[in-house]
Amino acid sequence: MTQxxxxxTQQLLDAAKRAGADSADAMALHGTSxxxxxxQGKLEQAERSEGIDIGLRVMIxxxxxxxxxxxxxxxxxxTLAARAVAMAKEAPEDPYIGLADPSEFASEWDVAALxxxxxxxxxxxxxxxxxxxxxEAAAMAQDGVTQVQSAGASYGARDVWIATSKGFSGGYGRTxxxxxxxxxxxxxxxxxxxxxxxxxxxxxxxxxxxxxGALAGQRxxxxxxxxxxxxGAYPVMYDERISSGLIGHLLSAVNGAMVARxxxxxxxxxxxxxxxxxxxxxxxxxRARQTGSRPFDAEGLPTSARTIVQDGILMGWTLDxxxxxxxxxxxxxxxxxxxxxxxxxxxxxxxxxxxDKSRDELLREMGTGLxxxxxxxxxxxxxxxxxxxxxxGFWVENGEITYPVNECTLAGNLRDMxxxxxxxxxxxxxxxxxxxxxxxxGLTIAGA
Numbered sequence: 001m002t003q004x005x006x007x008x009t010q011q012l013l014d015a016a017k018r019a020g021a022d023s024a025d026a027m028a029l030h031g032t033s034x035x036x037x038x039x040q041g042k043l044e045q046a047e048r049s050e051g052i053d054i055g056l057r058v059m060i061x062x063x064x065x066x067x068x069x070x071x072x073x074x075x076x077x078x079t080l081a082a083r084a085v086a087m088a089k090e091a092p093e094d095p096y097i098g099l100a101d102p103s104e105f106a107s108e109w110d111v112a113a114l115x116x117x118x119x120x121x122x123x124x125x126x127x128x129x130x131x132x133x134x135x136e137a138a139a140m141a142q143d144g145v146t147q148v149q150s151a152g153a154s155y156g157a158r159d160v161w162i163a164t165s166k167g168f169s170g171g172y173g174r175t176x177x178x179x180x181x182x183x184x185x186x187x188x189x190x191x192x193x194x195x196x197x198x199x200x201x202x203x204x205x206x207x208x209x210x211x212x213g214a215l216a217g218q219r220x221x222x223x224x225x226x227x228x229x230x231x232g233a234y235p236v237m238y239d240e241r242i243s244s245g246l247i248g249h250l251l252s253a254v255n256g257a258m259v260a261r262x263x264x265x266x267x268x269x270x271x272x273x274x275x276x277x278x279x280x281x282x283x284x285x286x287r288a289r290q291t292g293s294r295p296f297d298a299e300g301l302p303t304s305a306r307t308i309v310q311d312g313i314l315m316g317w318t319l320d321x322x323x324x325x326x327x328x329x330x331x332x333x334x335x336x337x338x339x340x341x342x343x344x345x346x347x348x349x350x351x352x353x354x355x356d357k358s359r360d361e362l363l364r365e366m367g368t369g370l371x372x373x374x375x376x377x378x379x380x381x382x383x384x385x386x387x388x389x390x391x392x393g394f395w396v397e398n399g400e401i402t403y404p405v406n407e408c409t410l411a412g413n414l415r416d417m418x419x420x421x422x423x424x425x426x427x428x429x430x431x432x433x434x435x436x437x438x439x440x441x442g443l444t445i446a447g448a
Contacts (some may be wrong), residue, residue: 055339190239256323364399
């Protein structure tokens with residue numbers, strides 16, 4: 001399949017040249033996905049999709065346009081290129097667009113070492129259904145679980161190829177296997193729900209359906225009897241399964257596109273302290289078996305590990321070629337794109353420094369406060385960092401979990417919150433975002 005995708009990208013580039021483009025880049029993607037949902041032990045829904053998408057970006061001077069299609073016929077490719085050139089001629093000038101210089105392109109890479117694709121046979125629909133059924137059964141076996149809202153298993157495979165008119169051409173494939181379960185405990189207005197799930201590159205790494213279903217059921221039962229917590233300023237512990245979202249706000253704020261627009265609350269903080277001095281954030285797009293890994297970015301630049309925050313100090317922005325030129329900095333090889341869009345900066349695999357204490361040890365030190373296990377909705381001002389989110393979890397008294405809580409709101413400012421985080425040591429190393437539970441001091445909780 002990758003050979004066909006390579007051919008398609010070259011056909012797109014040739015058509016763009018014939019249509020009058022000064023330069024161009026092309027992307028071809030072949031994807032397959034299978035999704036199975038089970039309810040009450042029976043198949044509820046089965047979906048399979050498979051297809052090829054192609055995308056072409058053309059440049060005429062400092063004007064550009066993007067087009068995409070799912071039809072790969074020669075006639076469509078010619079029409080696509082002609083339309084892209086016509087659109088580019090009418091587009092506004094952008095002094096920052098342009099392909100990488102050939103000297104910057106990735107010239108060699110080892111896709112096999114990254115283990116992005118599971119070589120085993122694609123699972124059958126029957127195998128996926130059985131996994132979902134077993135997860136549902138394990139959830140229903142938990143005392144107090146009244147029903148399972150959903151149990152689903154899925155598989156996906158994708159091949160991608162990228163080529164530019166300046167000589168870069170390369171591609172790779174990846175696979176993914178997922179299993180999830182959402183359980184409900186209680187009846188009527190007293191119902192509570194919770195979930196568990198796992199997603200891996202290799203099927204053999206996936207946790208068992210029994211483990212996932214049982215944990216989803218246990219979590220739902222633990223939430224029964226939830227009430228609103230007291231209102232006031234308290235420390236808040238973000239559980240490991242949601243803590244990466246808090247670091248995600250920082251990663252968004254250091255995105256070069258946000259910084260170039262002046263819409264990031266950290267836009268003036270390059271070289272300044274944004275985290276406690278003991279903490280660092282690293283990015284490594286070359287970790288094996290990770291969903292964020294890739295040998296080169298969407299503009300053909302070689303990827304490599306970098307430090308985003310070192311000992312609390314913000315070291316750099318996340319950049320593609322265009323945003324780098326706007327900020328007068330080199331690209332960090334973080335360009336991502338879809339067939340129908342221009343490149344934009346995206347992060348890959350990140351990790352935050354872990355602490356030396358467990359979550360329970362930090363809860364004991366916290367004393368009285370909130371352990372958050374679920375976040376609902378979002379009201380975040382990316383320019384100022386003002387933060388407000390609905391939350392649920394467990395109230396902690398004297399360092400011990402006492403009762404479940406829901407229908408509360410957390411409020412603060414991200415700049416202050418990030419400077420006050422204390423990490424636990426419970427991050428799951430196999431995730432693309434390796435972030436442990438995080439204790440944050442002094443948030444405002446609006447509850448009862």
